[in-house]
Amino acid sequence: MKDSYLKKLTDIPMEDYLVGGHVACQGCSASLGLRLALKVLGKDTVVINGSGCMTLLPVYPTTPLRVPWIHLAIENTGAAGTALYYALRRKNIKANILGYAGDGATYDIGLQSLSGAAEKNIDMIYICYNNQSFGNTGHQRASSTPRASSTSTTPGGKVEVEKDMPAIMAAHRIPYVATACPSYPVDFLNKVKRAAEVKGMAYIDLLVPCPVGWGFDPSEGIDIGRLAVRTGIWKLYEIVDGRVNLTYIPKKRRGVSEYLRAQGRFSHLSEEDIGAIQEEVDEAWEGLEARGYEYEIMV
Amino acid sequence: MKDSYLKKLTDIPMEDYLVGGHVACQGCSASLGLRLALKVLGKDTVVINGSGCMTLLPVYPTTPLRVPWIHLAIENTGAAGTALYYALRRKNIKANILGYAGDGATYDIGLQSLSGAAEKNIDMIYICYNNQSFGNTGHQRASSTPRASSTSTTPGGKVEVEKDMPAIMAAHRIPYVATACPSYPVDFLNKVKRAAEVKGMAYIDLLVPCPVGWGFDPSEGIDIGRLAVRTGIWKLYEIVDGRVNLTYIPKKRRGVSEYLRAQGRFSHLSEEDIGAIQEEVDEAWEGLEARGYEYEIMV
Amino acid sequence: MRAGDRGRGRGDREMRIINISYDGANGVPVIREPASALKNNTGTWRVFRPTIDSDRCVRCGKCWVFCPEGAIHVSDADIWIDYDHCKGCGICVNGCRFITAQREV
Amino acid sequence: MRAGDRGRGRGDREMRIINISYDGANGVPVIREPASALKNNTGTWRVFRPTIDSDRCVRCGKCWVFCPEGAIHVSDADIWIDYDHCKGCGICVNGCRFITAQREV
Amino acid sequence: MNTRRMITGNGAAAWGARLARAEIIPNFPITPQTAIIEEIASWIASGEMDADFLPMESEHSVQSALAAASSAGTRVFSATSSQGLMLMTEMMFVTSGLRLPVIMVNVSRGLSAPITLWSDHNDVLVQRDSGWLQIFCSNNQEVLDSVVMGYKIAEDSEVLLPMMINLDGFTLSATREPVEIPSQDEIDDFLPAYNPTHTILDPKYPMSMGGAVFDEYMYFRSQQRMAMCNSKDVITDVCAEWEKMTGRGWACGLVEPYCLEDSERALLICGSESATLKYTVDKLRADGEKVGMLRLRTMRPFPCEGITDALSDVEKIGVIDQDISPGSGGIIATEVKACLGRSVTSFIAGLGGRRIGVEKYEKIFGRLGQDVEEWIF
Amino acid sequence: MNTRRMITGNGAAAWGARLARAEIIPNFPITPQTAIIEEIASWIASGEMDADFLPMESEHSVQSALAAASSAGTRVFSATSSQGLMLMTEMMFVTSGLRLPVIMVNVSRGLSAPITLWSDHNDVLVQRDSGWLQIFCSNNQEVLDSVVMGYKIAEDSEVLLPMMINLDGFTLSATREPVEIPSQDEIDDFLPAYNPTHTILDPKYPMSMGGAVFDEYMYFRSQQRMAMCNSKDVITDVCAEWEKMTGRGWACGLVEPYCLEDSERALLICGSESATLKYTVDKLRADGEKVGMLRLRTMRPFPCEGITDALSDVEKIGVIDQDISPGSGGIIATEVKACLGRSVTSFIAGLGGRRIGVEKYEKIFGRLGQDVEEWIF
Amino acid sequence: MVVTSRILGTATLYDGLYAQDFPLYGAARRGAPVMAFVRIDAGPILLRGYIAKPDILMLLDESIIEVKDVFSNLPADCTIIINTTRNTRDFKAAHPEIKYLRVFCVDGTGIALEYLKKPIPNVVIIGFLIGITHLITVDAFKKAVRDELKKYPPDLIDKNIAGALKACELVTGAGAGVTAR
Amino acid sequence: MVVTSRILGTATLYDGLYAQDFPLYGAARRGAPVMAFVRIDAGPILLRGYIAKPDILMLLDESIIEVKDVFSNLPADCTIIINTTRNTRDFKAAHPEIKYLRVFCVDGTGIALEYLKKPIPNVVIIGFLIGITHLITVDAFKKAVRDELKKYPPDLIDKNIAGALKACELVTGAGAGVTAR
Numbered sequence A, B: 001m002k003d004s005y006l007k008k009l010t011d012i013p014m015e016d017y018l019v020g021g022h023v024a025c026q027g028c029s030a031s032l033g034l035r036l037a038l039k040v041l042g043k044d045t046v047v048i049n050g051s052g053c054m055t056l057l058p059v060y061p062t063t064p065l066r067v068p069w070i071h072l073a074i075e076n077t078g079a080a081g082t083a084l085y086y087a088l089r090r091k092n093i094k095a096n097i098l099g100y101a102g103d104g105a106t107y108d109i110g111l112q113s114l115s116g117a118a119e120k121n122i123d124m125i126y127i128c129y130n131n132q133s134f135g136n137t138g139h140q141r142a143s144s145t146p147r148a149s150s151t152s153t154t155p156g157g158k159v160e161v162e163k164d165m166p167a168i169m170a171a172h173r174i175p176y177v178a179t180a181c182p183s184y185p186v187d188f189l190n191k192v193k194r195a196a197e198v199k200g201m202a203y204i205d206l207l208v209p210c211p212v213g214w215g216f217d218p219s220e221g222i223d224i225g226r227l228a229v230r231t232g233i234w235k236l237y238e239i240v241d242g243r244v245n246l247t248y249i250p251k252k253r254r255g256v257s258e259y260l261r262a263q264g265r266f267s268h269l270s271e272e273d274i275g276a277i278q279e280e281v282d283e284a285w286e287g288l289e290a291r292g293y294e295y296e297i298m299v
Numbered sequence C, D: 001m002r003a004g005d006r007g008r009g010r011g012d013r014e015m016r017i018i019n020i021s022y023d024g025a026n027g028v029p030v031i032r033e034p035a036s037a038l039k040n041n042t043g044t045w046r047v048f049r050p051t052i053d054s055d056r057c058v059r060c061g062k063c064w065v066f067c068p069e070g071a072i073h074v075s076d077a078d079i080w081i082d083y084d085h086c087k088g089c090g091i092c093v094n095g096c097r098f099i100t101a102q103r104e105v
Numbered sequence E, F: 001m002n003t004r005r006m007i008t009g010n011g012a013a014a015w016g017a018r019l020a021r022a023e024i025i026p027n028f029p030i031t032p033q034t035a036i037i038e039e040i041a042s043w044i045a046s047g048e049m050d051a052d053f054l055p056m057e058s059e060h061s062v063q064s065a066l067a068a069a070s071s072a073g074t075r076v077f078s079a080t081s082s083q084g085l086m087l088m089t090e091m092m093f094v095t096s097g098l099r100l101p102v103i104m105v106n107v108s109r110g111l112s113a114p115i116t117l118w119s120d121h122n123d124v125l126v127q128r129d130s131g132w133l134q135i136f137c138s139n140n141q142e143v144l145d146s147v148v149m150g151y152k153i154a155e156d157s158e159v160l161l162p163m164m165i166n167l168d169g170f171t172l173s174a175t176r177e178p179v180e181i182p183s184q185d186e187i188d189d190f191l192p193a194y195n196p197t198h199t200i201l202d203p204k205y206p207m208s209m210g211g212a213v214f215d216e217y218m219y220f221r222s223q224q225r226m227a228m229c230n231s232k233d234v235i236t237d238v239c240a241e242w243e244k245m246t247g248r249g250w251a252c253g254l255v256e257p258y259c260l261e262d263s264e265r266a267l268l269i270c271g272s273e274s275a276t277l278k279y280t281v282d283k284l285r286a287d288g289e290k291v292g293m294l295r296l297r298t299m300r301p302f303p304c305e306g307i308t309d310a311l312s313d314v315e316k317i318g319v320i321d322q323d324i325s326p327g328s329g330g331i332i333a334t335e336v337k338a339c340l341g342r343s344v345t346s347f348i349a350g351l352g353g354r355r356i357g358v359e360k361y362e363k364i365f366g367r368l369g370q371d372v373e374e375w376i377f
Numbered sequence G, H: 001m002v003v004t005s006r007i008l009g010t011a012t013l014y015d016g017l018y019a020q021d022f023p024l025y026g027a028a029r030r031g032a033p034v035m036a037f038v039r040i041d042a043g044p045i046l047l048r049g050y051i052a053k054p055d056i057l058m059l060l061d062e063s064i065i066e067v068k069d070v071f072s073n074l075p076a077d078c079t080i081i082i083n084t085t086r087n088t089r090d091f092k093a094a095h096p097e098i099k100y101l102r103v104f105c106v107d108g109t110g111i112a113l114e115y116l117k118k119p120i121p122n123v124v125i126i127g128f129l130i131g132i133t134h135l136i137t138v139d140a141f142k143k144a145v146r147d148e149l150k151k152y153p154p155d156l157i158d159k160n161i162a163g164a165l166k167a168c169e170l171v172t173g174a175g176a177g178v179t180a181r
Ligand SMILES: Cc1ncc(C[n+]2csc(CCOP(=O)(O)OP(=O)(O)O)c2C)c(N)n1
Pocket: A030, A051, A052, A053, A054, A073, A074, A101, A102, A103, A104, A105, A106, A131, A132, A133, A134, A135, A136, A137, A142, E029, E030, E031, E059, E083, E084, E087
């Protein structure tokens, strides 16, 4: 790990490029995620946003941003990033290009555009802030919604397993793919740093617990994120050159029910349902353990 | 291998559900691929086509098809398949749903819709007939175009490596992914059979040498396909449950120059260029050999 | 709908489509006759004409499988080419020494 | 463009937009003032008000890092909350025993 | 057994689809439409509605799924709004070109950029060339009624065209008001099952659909044009039947005149704003002013005869457009002028949900007369 | 050093972009447009043009890339057609809403379903509300000239709107005819570099772009509307300047009258068919018939004054629409009627490339007079 | 807030009248202030949209006053019900612009805490409204609460109703916490 | 075919005239029959599109006759040049509808095979055309060939020109293979 990487919370830069006064919900970790990412990316950053909760950060006539920000639509963060890369190059502007879009805008309606940018290995950092639903429209099922989670369009719980977007991005053979969660800011921000260093496209899937959509008190977002990781439901890893490398391995995994029971969206689950989820998680981790938490997924 | 699988050419069913009299080019292996696939899928098949060369098979007022065929647009074969699956179920019609779309319509503009169907694991067979370019519009660069190939929009040769669509589909964790080529009809059609048997989505990436786009005589399509496989440039494999399994291993790989020099689209390549491609191919196969031609890509 | 009013709209004289009537379900762009393309003679595309020496042919099926037009028909008794639909691509010629090509006249 | 004609088109009297003139580059929906959202008082959203016991606080930075609003400001000398922008989510309260919450009055 | 309930416009749209027994519901969320599909999702989950709920990955795919499922002969429904409707544009023409009687609700919302969440009619009007029938609703009851009637109209063999039913964002979509919900039996009597012969996707009847044509293109477009003309009668007939059954005829179809008999001044409008305008008319009439209103219920087919009949004796006419075609003017004003062959005053109002209200309507009535385009802020 | 060459309409479009020094060219193939981007690709490959060629994965992404690159202050160009243009619809409004002076060529082609590869104007006209300027070209020279002039018009601070330049599929796109190609120096003098102040994406001047607004929405729309009005003068001025330089003024901008001075009968048309119509006018005039033609060069802004001036003394007017809005009629006829406030005969012709030709134009001249919509097959 | 307006609307319907109710969505974000509107009439309602001049104004959370200027331009016969722990006199002193209006300061949150153990006065406040205005009948109110809250546990519904009835009683009994002008 | 029309168009320009040339795309598929058109005039050309009544009709491949009815409705002064090994008498016998037109049967493929060793008569046939009609000058023709074939090797261009000049000579010299009515 390079020297410039963060080791502890207080290594995180002071400067804020996303300030308060905006209308994200109380306790929103999606806006927190952006605030943190901009701290390490710094002022020479241009943000491209795909429609979602974060789109309402700037509302005419005020903006909470100190860096350039552009929103065009929901499905084209990748395409806009591609064009912006070339445009800034022509203008001789050296800046990080940060795509910041939700899971719906990434896994579903914006997948194609992202895939196009990935194919061209555009030098941008794409952070999918993942609240596992179409949040801004009231938390409908997305392909990122985990199985069993209830949403406003799957009141009985979603049937399908969530899309494995990091694997899909890795299959695009881009140089850097990672997962993260703002509850682990040092881990997250070091990944953002690596993403910025990499030449070519970097994709970070950032789990952002959402009090409104997931059904918990706004004060609990950070805890919920920790539980997601400590129960092993959300794995923190990087994929570089087709090799997966876990960046956090819970010493003793907490029971998934701790995570699930803390959220309204899972309140319909029976003990058996939870047991089944626990089994899946256990199985996955046993597999990982057997591999020493590092393995190839692309050949 | 099940008994019902084909062992030799003459096992291929006689009946044609795609007949002549249409306007595909002389020696088009995309239409050949469809003709062959329909032989094993049989009359209880509904074909969904995405805009491309094959869209001009039926031209009002005549059609060369004996099975239902629908074309809606270029980017929605997956979405149409999803809807059709439910519609036919409601109508109590038991039929294979065959998506037959080109590489541009699959790797590029239709990727998202296909991904949506894959996420829902819709019970359909999706064959991407891959002529490695937007053929119908005159052979422009697509994300499926192999590196170095010249096209009408990359006259000097494409810079980027082709998208690895089978890997992307495998990352969707659908039950069946395969590559094929009509030059190997028994291999291809057994894959179609397996695709039809599988419950859920099956994806077959079918390399179809295109005399017009690739620059060779219409009589040579079958040979060119064989060369693609025998030189090791196009690998024939299946991916089932995340395990890759090569279905054809060239005993002695032919030199890639045999394949490349046979085509106008590679005519600009220097000997060094070809040497570099040979090296890449050799490296890839050495890796495969080391793995015994079978390995996991998904965890 | 009153007869005679079809395609016009009651009391609606705004539009005049001479010689064309509203054809209901028949006026929809679908093709109902399967394999109707066989009516088209794509044999005219041919520059070279393949000919099978059916006596020497061993009925291996290769030409029949690979013909993109499905123009080769084979049975134990016979093998023949449907010249109305053979486009003369030459694939069969290329694949079998019992098939030869002549320039069309 | 002749002065006085702006927003109308020469000789074009078809449109009347009373009291609004054509504002050129200024009439484009972009926001030019960075961090101008600080003018908005989102402190009114608060139901519970966090208070930091700055004497006992060990300046670990946790509250500052996790505050979604960036409403906590910390220096070696001091730590304070910008109540004009703290929405009262309670994350800081939840994360540190030196921060307490009271109902807003 | 009818029931009367407080429901939103979105709820009414969902009820329409439910009563019509729509079978396949491809969908994608967008404000202010989403509550429609959410309601349907909850009914399907609870077993109150028998349909397949298909959450698609984009609106382009929603319209594709509608077309595919309809071409296989199932009855389909969806709802969208603004950006979502724009993303469907390509497929809108495909659906109508294949003559598929899809019913889709649009909850109108102004178009980005800049983003607004509020209603205006630019979204739905962009689709006015797409070969879809277009109905504008004035209240929630009309939404429910229009959806159910919509299937009967669209599936009529003289029509065979898709229909878009527009309800105004927020003013209707999120506003609850009393709505009569007809019984399922009543509706089942009214609306037979959908069993098309013009498009089938069944190996028993192999058809090829959606391919290319040469010189016949114009013929097929003429068929579509005639079907649109036919729809005028069909709409009138179906509304009459509906009126017999429910007592609500929505002026039998295409336009709704209000106090026009002796009017000297009249405004033409569409959508939910017509209610406030009626209120204004009542108020001004109470003051002795001879004013009236004409509500455009169908934008497609455009009811030129109905407008002419209703307005030919009115001295001064104004058209209120909650839309703008920059470089031309109010979209509806343009069509009305073209239809009447006389000048009207064109008012642009309510863009991006900008409030109009009684006072401004009064002001507008006072400004009739000139052939200008005037923006009411 | 001008040169005169046989080039296609597509070639002329590409030359326009090259001479204007377009910097970023996002693209996606579609017949009959593709040759434009292919030509540009070959120039970039050979070093004759300095630009970034961005093969995108869909037209939605093409328009997104145009908007993004333009908002960062680069000069951009692309071309599309029919289905591709439809897929851009959502983004068309975004580009104009952000007031980005993008120039895009549309090669018109009828819309699916059913599929046609041939030209009609339904594709481009669907975008007439999108806030883009729209120019219809009558020949290949006008294509080249319009692209170059387009940048100067669109980038004018009184305008700041995107422009779509339409050329007819096959009749222009694939047809070669002699075209004067101005020298690069000449063009560099005429068209300064693009250096916007209204949108910048530079950390030095951090702006937030493309967000939500509340009540200001209507204000921004009014700005767009006014910019459209302003563009009339700007188009006229730029054309005058161009005429001074090249001798070609395209009737200085908005409409092109032909033999209208003493005409008793006249047809209004747009696009390349105007040439055949001129031929017909010449022929009929040779026979002593007082006929004339008006070509609509800009559809947006809609040149109502120009049309009124040109046609007010003509007895019988007909409008030829190569498009149809089912349920309403010919789109241009509707706007012309609304503008003139008098009846015109509306002819629907040439849909899906259906040949019109001199004989039919003669027939059409013979059928002027009634206020009907007539389809010419 | 939205629940409050929905209950009012539904109850009105049960009373045989016509109603219209709707929330004013802006950015409907957790924690952000919200508004909702109800129109009531004996016949079908034509007016739509935002109510600029309400007959009755209810504030569930007085902090809205800081965000939005809710008190200006109210009609002279407007009745205002404010959920606050302050009394009317103090309140009017702080807000002279409503000095001459009918203002009722009520402690809805207090009653809610008492009955529900939660500071959610949405239903309770309707009790005050009924007591003050008799706009809807108690029966219709009860039925409407059961309808609108049907996804909640029955005992929660009961507690809400009990709280509201208590509030109603407080007013009609001119009890503590309610002060009429 | 498209090359033929482009060379003609370009040559016309070099001759100081105006031209228009275009192919008729249908399904432009390898192997499928194609058509192309050229209009030539001393001034700017107004007519557009498909030419129904050509002054000159050239068939590069006579098999088109089976696919499309190219001979009906030709104007009485139409000149027809057909690439075929048949002679004019036999040809007219087989096609009585052109009995009274000026028909030239030429063996362009033969000359192409001789000069290029390939059966591609696209350029050669223009030689016949020049010989028969003097529509364009030989200089303009040569320049146009060099322009339009510039992506091909120079010797191929030269051979094509040589073949065409040979063809021209055959006609003007009233040589074998060309028969005028
Ligand atoms: C084409 C289109 N369809 C739908 C929408 C409506 N829409 C706006 S935000 C949003 C949700 C996006 O979800 P996600 O990307 O997960 O972001 P989140 O809202 O959760 O932050 C949707 C569906 C839109 N803006 N554009």
